[in-house]
Amino acid sequence: MGVSKKIAVLAGDGIGPEVMAQGIKALKAIEDKYGHNFQLTEAIIGGCAIDKTGNPLPQETLEVALDADAVLLGAIGTPKYADPTMKVRPEQGLLGLRKALGLYANIRPVKAYDKLVGLSPIKNERIQGADFVIFRELTGGIYFGENGRNDENTMAYDTMTYHDYEIERIAHAAFKVAMTRRKELCLIDKANVLESSRFWRETVDKVAKEYPEVELTYLYVDNAAMQLILNPKRFDVMVTANLFGDIISDEASVIGGSLGLLPSASIGDSRCLFEPVHGSYPEGAGKDIANPTAMILSVAMMFDHLELHQEARDIYDAIGTCMEKSIMTPDLNPEVSYSCSQFGDIVESIISGDEINIKSVQEGSHSII
Ligand code: NAD
Ligand code: IPM
Ligand code: MN
Numbered sequence: 001m002g003v004s005k006k007i008a009v010l011a012g013d014g015i016g017p018e019v020m021a022q023g024i025k026a027l028k029a030i031e032d033k034y035g036h037n038f039q040l041t042e043a044i045i046g047g048c049a050i051d052k053t054g055n056p057l058p059q060e061t062l063e064v065a066l067d068a069d070a071v072l073l074g075a076i077g078t079p080k081y082a083d084p085t086m087k088v089r090p091e092q093g094l095l096g097l098r099k100a101l102g103l104y105a106n107i108r109p110v111k112a113y114d115k116l117v118g119l120s121p122i123k124n125e126r127i128q129g130a131d132f133v134i135f136r137e138l139t140g141g142i143y144f145g146e147n148g149r150n151d152e153n154t155m156a157y158d159t160m161t162y163h164d165y166e167i168e169r170i171a172h173a174a175f176k177v178a179m180t181r182r183k184e185l186c187l188i189d190k191a192n193v194l195e196s197s198r199f200w201r202e203t204v205d206k207v208a209k210e211y212p213e214v215e216l217t218y219l220y221v222d223n224a225a226m227q228l229i230l231n232p233k234r235f236d237v238m239v240t241a242n243l244f245g246d247i248i249s250d251e252a253s254v255i256g257g258s259l260g261l262l263p264s265a266s267i268g269d270s271r272c273l274f275e276p277v278h279g280s281y282p283e284g285a286g287k288d289i290a291n292p293t294a295m296i297l298s299v300a301m302m303f304d305h306l307e308l309h310q311e312a313r314d315i316y317d318a319i320g321t322c323m324e325k326s327i328m329t330p331d332l333n334p335e336v337s338y339s340c341s342q343f344g345d346i347v348e349s350i351i352s353g354d355e356i357n358i359k360s361v362q363e364g365s366h367s368i369i
Contacts, residue, residue, distance in 0.1 A: 002035035005306060008068035009040050010061065010097075013047040013090060014280025015290035015340075016074025022292035022344025023072060023299045026318070029351035030303070030311045041068065045097065046076025046090035046280075056093025062100055065273075070302050071101070073275035074295065079282050099139050102268035104166065105173040106138040106245065107301075108277055110252040110262065112232070115323040119257040119332050122229060127255050132235035133181070134252065135174040136245025138266055140166040141196075143242045160196045162241070164203050171207040173267065174239035178214045184236035186217045188224045188244055200241065221248070228252055249277050258331040260291025263298035265305060272305050274298040288339040291329040293319055296347055318350040 007027075011020040024040070031038050043061040050056050056076070065071045076090040112120065112127040120127055145159035178185040187204050189197035201218060208216045219227065221244045227234060228248060232255050240248065253259040262277035276294030284290050300315035322328070327346055330337040338346065 002031075002037060003306075003308070004037040004039070005069045006039045006041065006067060007302075008064045008071040009042045010045045010065070010071060011042070011074040012045050012076040012280060013078045014075055014282045014285040016046075016076065016280055018074075018285070018288065018290050018340050019276065019292040019295035020072065020074040022340060022347065023074075023295040025344045025348040026296050026315055026351060027072075027299050029348045030308075030314060033314070033352060034308075034311060036308075036311075045073070045093045047078035047081050049093060050081060050088055050090060054088070056088065056090050057096040057100075061093075062097065065097060065101060066271075070306060071097075071271075071273040072295075072299065072302065073097075073273055075276060075278065075280040077280040077282070095143060098266060098273070099144065101266075101271040101273060102139065103266035103271065103273055104137060104139045105170050105267045106136040107173075107177075107265045107267065108134040108136060108245070108249045108252075108262060109301075110134065110232075110249070110255055112255050113257075113261075113320075113323055115326075116257045116261075116332065120255060122254060126230065127232055130232035130235075130255050132232065132252075133177060133237050134245055134249050135170055135177070135237065135239040136249060137162075137166065137170045137240065137242045138245075139242075139268075141242035160194065160241070160243070162196050162199060164199075167200050167203040168207055169269075171204045171239060172210075174237050175207060175211040175214055178237040179211060182236040183214045184217070185211075185214050186219055186224075186235060186238050188219055188221050188238055188240035188248065190221050190244075191218065192220055196241070204239070224248060225251060229254070253277065258291055259294070260329065260331050261293045261297075263294050263296075263301050265298070265301040267305070272302070274302040274305075288341055289330050289337075290340045291331050292340050292344055293322075293329075296344070314351050315347075318347045321350050322346060 011017040041064050043064040076094050081089050112130040117124045117128050142158050142160040145161040147158040149156045189200050191197040191201050253262050259278040266273040300312040303312035
């Protein structure tokens with residue numbers, strides 16, 4: 001029997017609406033196939049919300065998100081509001097939403113897909129088989145610490161603050177997932193310099209006692225940045241602070257071959273949001289060239305979180321089929337490429353089991369779309 005879920009759809013700026021449209025195609029194909037009822041409510045966030053209301057996170061949007069079983073987010077950010085001297089910026093909308101929903105664990109899986117290893121600038125043998133998950137703390141640290149400037153405007157500061165409970169809850173989340181994988185957890189920090197990092201080690205060590213089967217290791221973030229490229233296979237689960245996680249996850253996207261491949265789940269005690277790791281890619285906006293895979297896989301992560309595992313599997317399989325058949329957007333294959341919307345149509349057809357479309361794709365024909 002089908003389930004009913006309320007889903008908030010926050011497409012955002014730039015390529016956000018373009019990739020979201022493809023995610024929604026996949027979602028609707030699943031809805032039809034399994035007889036579910038997904039009640040979608042769209043709301044504005046980021047630059048488009050500033051344009052309309054002066055606020056990057058309007059109250060109405062927050063209410064839609066709070067009322068939903070899950071939130072899907074495209075991306076935020078526009079060049080119009082990129083000037084760092086501006087007081088109101090799109091990014092505040094996203095940060096405010098993460099904080100308001102209590103989404104402290106941002107889960108970013110990274111994989112070297114066999115079919116794509118040749119497309120990464122990193123040597124095949126280094127990345128083949130790489131498969132790890134980054135747990136990025138999302139509602140604390142330097143992103144949310146005290147900041148400001150002096151009266152003379154000759155000094156500015158941001159502070160990295162962490163409470164024990166903030167570290168404990170993400171550590172638990174990471175250990176639990178490590179238990180389902182290779183049972184290896186690596187804490188990425190800068191404990192040779194930062195007091196907050198030393199506190200992370202102390203706190204994670206205590207949590208580790210509850211997971212004796214998991215091997216806990218530590219790596220300084222500068223070294224981790226190098227190891228990610230030299231030997232990404234060594235990683236299973238990584239856990240790290242907000243800023244470090246932001247940086248290493250974009251770096252990790254090089255393993256897959258494109259930032260357009262990386263999905264994420266942001267989880268709190270009672271709420272959840274799913275969004276690509278990438279941003280609004282303003283240079284690509286309006287051209288139908290963005291890779292919607294990250295968004296579509298974010299929908300799959302949502303289904304897994306909602307315990308709709310077969311539905312999630314269908315999406316993973318459909319993306320796998322696209323890779324097998326070299327159905328790719330220009331970021332991965334500039335020679336023979338499919339547009340963002342064509343890619344979404346194909347994923348939709350594969351999920352729906354539309355024989356004719358799949359066959360045509362196999363024959364390399366673009367005419368069906
Ligand atoms: P970006 O992630 O938007 O783009 C960086 C580069 O990655 C692009 O030039 C492009 O080459 C590639 N890329 C990203 N997404 C892609 C996709 N789906 N398909 C193909 N290629 C893709 O980062 P940026 O240019 O530094 O930031 C642009 C704006 O996005 C800024 O306003 C920034 O604050 C915002 N941003 C938002 C989010 C979010 O909404 N979660 C995340 C990161 C950046
Ligand atoms: C991300 C983005 C955001 C972050 C920005 C847009 C606020 O880079 O989701 O990775 O830094 O968290
Ligand atoms: Mn980022």
